[in-house]
Amino acid sequence: MSITTILLSVAILGGVGLTFAAAIALTHWKFKVWEDPRIDAVTDMLPGANCGACGEAGCRAFAEGVVLGRIQPATCTVMGADDVLSMAQFLGVEAGEANKRVARLLCAGGSNVAVQEADYLGLDTCKAAAAVAGGGKGCRWGCLGLDDCEVACDFDAIYMNQYGIPVVIPDKCTACGDCVDACPKDLFVLMPIEQKLIVQCKSALEGDEIEALCRVACTACERCVADAAPGLIEIRDGLAVVDYSKNDLADVSAIARCPTGAIVWVEGAQFQASAQPLEKAVA
Amino acid sequence: MAKRMRFRHGVHPPELKQLTAAIPVRRLPFPDEIVLPLSQHTGKPAVPIVRIGDRVERGDKVAEADGFISSPIHTSAAGTVTAIELWPHPTGGYQDAIRIAVAPYDAQVPRKRIIPDWRGLDRKQLVDAVRQAGVVGLGGAAFPTHVKLVPPDDVSIDTIVINGCECEPYLTTDHRTMVEYPGRVHLGIRLMMKTIGADRVMVGIEKNKPDAIERLRATLPDDLEGHVTIHGLTVKYPQGAEKMLIKALLGREVPSGRLPMHVGVVVHNVASVATIAEVFETGLPLIERIVTVTGPGVRRPANLIVPVGTKVRDVFDACGGLTETAREIVFGGPMMGAAQASLDVPITKGTTGVIALTGAEVKSQHSYPCIRCGHCLDACPVFLNPQLLGQLAMHDRYDEMVENHLMDCMVCGCCGYTCPSNIPLTQLFALAKNQLKRQPPKPKAA
Numbered sequence: 001m002s003i004t005t006i007l008l009s010v011a012i013l014g015g016v017g018l019t020f021a022a023a024i025a026l027t028h029w030k031f032k033v034w035e036d037p038r039i040d041a042v043t044d045m046l047p048g049a050n051c052g053a054c055g056e057a058g059c060r061a062f063a064e065g066v067v068l069g070r071i072q073p074a075t076c077t078v079m080g081a082d083d084v085l086s087m088a089q090f091l092g093v094e095a096g097e098a099n100k101r102v103a104r105l106l107c108a109g110g111s112n113v114a115v116q117e118a119d120y121l122g123l124d125t126c127k128a129a130a131a132v133a134g135g136g137k138g139c140r141w142g143c144l145g146l147d148d149c150e151v152a153c154d155f156d157a158i159y160m161n162q163y164g165i166p167v168v169i170p171d172k173c174t175a176c177g178d179c180v181d182a183c184p185k186d187l188f189v190l191m192p193i194e195q196k197l198i199v200q201c202k203s204a205l206e207g208d209e210i211e212a213l214c215r216v217a218c219t220a221c222e223r224c225v226a227d228a229a230p231g232l233i234e235i236r237d238g239l240a241v242v243d244y245s246k247n248d249l250a251d252v253s254a255i256a257r258c259p260t261g262a263i264v265w266v267e268g269a270q271f272q273a274s275a276q277p278l279e280k281a282v283a
Numbered sequence: 284m285a286k287r288m289r290f291r292h293g294v295h296p297p298e299l300k301q302l303t304a305a306i307p308v309r310r311l312p313f314p315d316e317i318v319l320p321l322s323q324h325t326g327k328p329a330v331p332i333v334r335i336g337d338r339v340e341r342g343d344k345v346a347e348a349d350g351f352i353s354s355p356i357h358t359s360a361a362g363t364v365t366a367i368e369l370w371p372h373p374t375g376g377y378q379d380a381i382r383i384a385v386a387p388y389d390a391q392v393p394r395k396r397i398i399p400d401w402r403g404l405d406r407k408q409l410v411d412a413v414r415q416a417g418v419v420g421l422g423g424a425a426f427p428t429h430v431k432l433v434p435p436d437d438v439s440i441d442t443i444v445i446n447g448c449e450c451e452p453y454l455t456t457d458h459r460t461m462v463e464y465p466g467r468v469h470l471g472i473r474l475m476m477k478t479i480g481a482d483r484v485m486v487g488i489e490k491n492k493p494d495a496i497e498r499l500r501a502t503l504p505d506d507l508e509g510h511v512t513i514h515g516l517t518v519k520y521p522q523g524a525e526k527m528l529i530k531a532l533l534g535r536e537v538p539s540g541r542l543p544m545h546v547g548v549v550v551h552n553v554a555s556v557a558t559i560a561e562v563f564e565t566g567l568p569l570i571e572r573i574v575t576v577t578g579p580g581v582r583r584p585a586n587l588i589v590p591v592g593t594k595v596r597d598v599f600d601a602c603g604g605l606t607e608t609a610r611e612i613v614f615g616g617p618m619m620g621a622a623q624a625s626l627d628v629p630i631t632k633g634t635t636g637v638i639a640l641t642g643a644e645v646k647s648q649h650s651y652p653c654i655r656c657g658h659c660l661d662a663c664p665v666f667l668n669p670q671l672l673g674q675l676a677m678h679d680r681y682d683e684m685v686e687n688h689l690m691d692c693m694v695c696g697c698c699g700y701t702c703p704s705n706i707p708l709t710q711l712f713a714l715a716k717n718q719l720k721r722q723p724p725k726p727k728a729a
Contacts, residue, residue: 118624121611121645123707128714133375133624140377 038067038091045087047078051154053176072096077174078155100193101175103157103168105270107143107187108200108262110163113215114142130184138213141202143187152182167271197228197250199240200270201262206238211260218262228254233263288487290530292664293519294697296452296618298491302577302584303455308463310588311601313360313385317592319345320372320380323631324419325426326352331381337364341393342567345381348414354427354632355417357397359570359590360385371625373614373634380629383592396566401470406478413559416568417632422446422457422523422552423615425633428559431549432478438544440481444532445472447488447495447553448516448523451616454636456575457553459586461488461495464557465502467564471556472511473504474563479549482510485532486553489522490515520618521695525550527664539691554635574630576602580609580639589630595637596626608641618696651704659698659708665691669698669708676711681719689715 042063050058054075056065065071066087073079073087074096088095118136120129126148129135135144145164157172158179166179170193180188187202201218203210210217218239225233225240229249233240240263242250252265264270322328329346339345339358346356362385370380398416401409414429434440445468449457461468472484484507488496499513514532521527526537528550535546543550558569570591577584582603589598595612599605613620614634630637659669667688675684692712699709 118622120624122622123710123714127718128710131375131714131717132622133371134377136624 036067039063041090042066042087045079045083045090046076049078049154049174049176051078051174051176051178053077053174066091066093069093072098074098077101078176100170101190102170102173102193103175103177103179103188104191104198104266105143105166105168105187106189106198106200106202107141107185108165108216108264108271109137109139109142109214110161110165110271111145112163114139115213120144126182127184139203139205139210139217141185141187141204142214143185148182148184149179149188152178154178161271165271167269170268191244195242195244195247195250196266197232197242197247197254197263198266198270199242199263201239204238210238216261219260221259223257223259224254224263227257287517288514288531289517289519290522290527290664292662292666292697293521293527294662294700295518296520296700298518299452300455300458300491302453303575303586304458304492306455306459306584306586308459308573308586308588311590311593311598313391313590314593314597315385315387316365316594317358317360317362317383317385317590318370318380318594318627318629319356319358319383319592320370320378320629320631321346321356322372322378323356323425323591323633324354325424326350326354328379329353329356331367331379333364333381335364335366338362339364339383341391342397342570343394344417344568345383348417348427352427352430354419354429355415355568356381357417357568357570358383359592361389361391362386371623371628373623373628373631374621375624393567397568398562398566400566401474401563406480409474409478413562416562418555418558418562418569419632420552421554421558421572421632421635423619423633423635425631428551428555431551432475434479434544434549439547440479440544440549441483441547442533442549443472443475443479443481443484444525444528444543444548444550445484445486445553445556446523446525446528446550447486447492447499448528449492450489450518450520450523451618451620451635452520453577453638454575454616455577455586456573456635458492458495459575460554460557460573461492462498464561465498467557467560468499468553469502469504469507469511470560470564471558473507474559475551475556476510481549484511486511486513487516487522487528487532488513489518491518520697521664521693524664524693524695526693539688569632572630572632572634574598574634575636575638577636578609578613578638578640579644580606580611580641582606589634591632592629594627594629595623598630598637599626599639605639606641608643609639610642611640611645613638613640618700619694648705650706653704653706656703658701658703662697662701664695664697665693667692669712672715673698673706673708673711676715679718681715684712684715685719689719692716 043060046059048059054062056062073084075098084095115138117138120136126144126146129144134140147160149166150158155172157169158166161167175190203217206220220235220238232246232249233242255263255265327349330349331346333345341361343358344355345358348355362383365384366382369377372378398412410429410432418428419425447457496515529535529548571588574587574589585602612623672684694713696709
C-alpha cells in the first residue's frame with residue numbers, strides 16, 4: 001500500500017464528512033426555531049413525573065404554559081412549596097394558589113364489614129374481576145380490593161389496608177387522577193382537602209337491604225340530614241349527598257348519629273379510625 | 284372416500300358428556316317466581332309492556348322487541364308482575380328484569396295458539412311468526428333467529444348449515460334434542476328452506492353422538508332426501524363455532540370481519556331449528572328450553588325442560604341440590620361459559636347448560652411467565668398470535684391488540700386451555716374486548 005492510497009482515502013472520507021457537516025450546518029441555520037430558553041429551565045425544575053394532574057399533556061407542556069403566563073406555577077401539585085416559590089421568582093410571576101386536592105374512596109366496605117357472595121379466582125385485577133359477575137361482592141357498587149389503584153398510582157400514595165381497602169396518603173397524593181381512571185367501580189373522586197365531610201358509600205340500596213350486605217353502608221336514614229346545617233346534606237338515590245358549595249357550614253355534628261358510620265369527618269387519610277357502626281344503643 | 288371434513292387447529296378437551304348424554308329430557312316443575320331479563324338476546328333489550336300488579340297468563344308477551352335486531356319476551360308461567368328492576372344477569376352484572384310471582388295452584392294452562400299454524404303461511408308470515416314467538420339462537424349467543432331467516436337482497440344463500448356439533452364439554456342439550464325430537468328438527472329445516480330459499484341443507488354433528496346421527500338419518504322424510512345431508516364430524520373443539528363448521532363442511536373460509544352469509548351460508552343451531560318447529564306445533568312462543576344441568580357438583584345431573592326465567596337455585600333443587608364440594612357455577616359450557624356469583628341468576632333463552640364444578644376442577648393455578656412454546660398458536664382456530672396478544676393485554680395496549688386482529692378472536696378458550704404456564708389468555712382477551720367496547724380506540728391521526 002502506497003502513501004498515495006492512504007492520503008487519498010483520508011481525503012475522500014474527510015471530504016465526504018465536510019460536505020455533510022456543511023449540509024447539516026446550513027440546515028440548522030436555515031430551519032432553526034427559536035425557543036424560549038426558560039422553557040427548558042422550567043422543565044428542569046419540574047418533578048418530571050408527567051402525571052397530568054395539572055391538566056396538561058406532561059411536564060414540558062406545563063412548562064410552556066407557565067412561561068407563556070397561561071398557568072401559575074402552583075398548579076403543579078407535585079412540586080413542594082419551596083420549588084413553586086423558586087420557579088415563580090425565576091420567572092418573576094405570581095406563584096398562585098392551588099387547592100390541595102386528594103383522591104378519596106367512596107367505599108369503606110372492607111372484608112371485615114362487607115359480605116362477599118362469591119369468591120373470585122381469576123385474573124388478579126379489579127378490572128377483570130368486575131367483568132366476571134361484578135366480582136362476587138355482595139354490594140355491587142363496592143370496592144373489589146384487588147389493588148388496580150395501588151398499581152396505577154405513580155407516587156406510592158396508595159396502599160391496601162388489611163381489609164383490602166386502598167388508603168390514600170394525602171401528603172403523597174397529587175390528585176393526578178390515575179386511580180380515578182383505574183377503578184372499574186368508579187369509587188375514587190378528587191376532593192379539595194378542606195372538604196372533610198365524606199359519605200364513604202356509593203350504594204343505591206336503602207335500609208336493611210344494603211345493611212345486610214355491608215355494615216358501613218349508607219342506609220339513607222336521613223339522620224345526618226337532620227343534624228347538619230339545613231340544606232347541607234340531602235338524600236338522593238339512596239345516598240346522603242353533601243352539597244360542597246356549602247362546605248363552610250359542615251361540621252362534625254353531622255356524623256354523630258350515623259348508625260353505620262357511612263358518613264365520616266376525615267382529617268388526613270381516610271380509614272384511620274376504622275369505620276365502625278355504632279352499637280345499636282337504646283334511645 | 285370423500286375428502287375429510289375438518290378445520291385446522293383447535294383442542295381436544297375431555298368430553299365429560301357421559302353424565303347426561305343418555306338421560307331423557309324431563310320437565311322442571313314451575314318455580315315460585317320467574318325473573319325475565321329484558322336482554323336475553325343479542326341486540327337491543329326488549330321494552331316492557333306490563334305494569335307492576337298486572338296478571339299475566341302463560342305465554343303472554345311481557346316485553347316488546349325494540350327494533351329489528353331485538354326479540355320480544357313472553358312469560359313462561361302465569362302469575363302477577365311484582366317488579367321491574369335490576370337483577371343479576373347471566374352475563375355478569377345487573378340488568379333490568381321483569382319479576383313475576385307465579386300463581387300457586389294455577390293449572391298453568393297456556394292461552395290457545397298464540398302462534399298460527401305454519402301450513403298456509405307464506406314466507407313473510409312465517410318469518411313474522413318466528414319473530415313474534417321471540418325465537419332466538421339457542422346455541423348460546425342468542426341472536427334473534429328471524430334476522431337469519433331473511434338474507435339481505437345483496438347476498439345469495441346456497442347452503443343452510445345446521446349446527447349439531449355441541450363441541451363444549453359436558454353439554455348434551457342439542458344431543459337430546461336430536462335424539463328425542465328429530466321430527467321437530469326436520470320440520471324446522473323444512474320451514475327454513477322455505478324462508479331462506481336455499482335447497483341444500485347440511486347438518487354437522489360430532490361423531491361422539493352416533494345415536495343422534497343415526498336418528499336424524501332414519502327419520503329423514505323422503506321428500507327431503509337429496510336436499511338434506513347429515514355429516515359426522517371430527518370430535519374437536521371448537522367444531523361448533525360457525526366459521527369452523529363452515530370450513531369443515533364446505534371448505535369455505537369466512538373472511539375476517541365478514542359473516543357466513545357473505546360466503547353463501549347461514550348457520551343455525553339445531554336446538555333453534557327444533558324450536559322454530561316447536562312454536563308452530565304447540566302454538567306457544569319460546570318460553571321454555573332444554574337445559575343440561577350437570578357437573579360433579581350437582582347430585583343428580585339431568586336434561587331439563589326449564590321455563591325461561593327460572594332461577595338457577597330452583598333448577599339445582601330439582602336435581603337433588605348441590606354437593607358439599609360444589610365450588611363454581613358456570614352458565615354455558617366450561618370453555619366459553621360465564622361463572623356466576625349468585626344463585627338468583629335466571630335461566631335465559633341462551634342458557635345451554637348449567638354446570639356445577641367442584642374445588643378439584645376450579646382450583647386457581649399460579650400462572651408463570653410465557654416460555655414462547657407456541658402451543659397457543661397451534662391451538663388458535665382463527666390463526667391469531669395469542670402469545671403476542673397476551674403480552675399486549677397485560678400492558679393495557681388495547682389499540683395494538685386491535686391491529687393484531689383481536690376482533691377476530693371469538694374467545695373460544697383454546698389458547699388458555701393449552702398454555703402450560705397457565706396464563707389466563709382468554710380472560711385477558713375478553714377483558715380487552717370489554718375495555719374496548721367502553722372506550723373505542725381513537726382513529727389514527729392522518
